[in-house]
Amino acid sequence: MFHPSTERLIDYWRGKAADNGVPARTSVNPGDFLDLLPQVFILGRDAQGRHPVRLAGGFVTDLHARDLRGEDALGFWTLSQRLEVKSALEVARRRGEPVVITADIRAVGAPPVGMEVLLAPLTGADGQADRFLGLYQPIAMIQRLMGRPALELGVRQIQTLGPANEESPRLRLATLHGRLIA
Incomplete structure (x- = not known):
């Protein structure tokens, strides 16, 4: 179970998938999730396996305290975990499924802060x-x-979510006042 905003963007991505595949870039309308735009970003993928930032919302750029356009997003992660993140991106791209990385934001003189990083192929x-x-x-x-x-992001856990045609599991109410609800 992820944060409701993460779940919402996963559901949006799945809803845009055509023929049970990966959604087209052109099918994504930022107007459909205006309240999330400060937290949203778009990564590219070039022939060398780099993942340059194409666009980044205000929260993302403020967190890193710089304009991120053109930077390789793998550089945001701890050096020892970049290969793991790169592999997760390649698996997500090949399988046509999103990945959520539970991470720690690390900054000088501050305790780490937990974050979910959703990466969904287009x-x-x-x-x-x-x-x-x-x-x-x-x-x-x-x-x-x-x-x-943020100086770097540290990986806690990487989860792949399955292709666009798979429904995410939903919690159901099983009891009420200690009694089973059928």
Whole structure:
């Protein structure tokens, strides 16, 4: 179970998938999730396996305290975990499924802050997955960073979610006042 904003963008991504595949970049309308735009970003993928930031919302750029356009997003992660994140992106791209990385935002002189990073592949005009729709969703109080910029992200867990045609599991009420509800 993820943060409701993460779940919402996953559901949006799944809803845009055509023929049980990966959604096209052109099918994503930022107007459909205006309240999440500060936390949203788009990554590209070039031939060298780099993942340059194409667009980044205000929260994302403020967190890193710089313009991120053109930067390789793998550089945001701890050096020892970059290969793991790169592998997760490649698996997500090949399988046509989103990935959620539960991470720690690390800044100098501040305790780490938990965050979910959603990375969901998108296809270009040629039908190849060449972009990722991303979301930075804090899962702890971001104020703990005391306004300090993120130096790096550290991986806690990486979860793949299955292709667009799979429904995410939903919780159901099983009891009420101690009695089983059928």
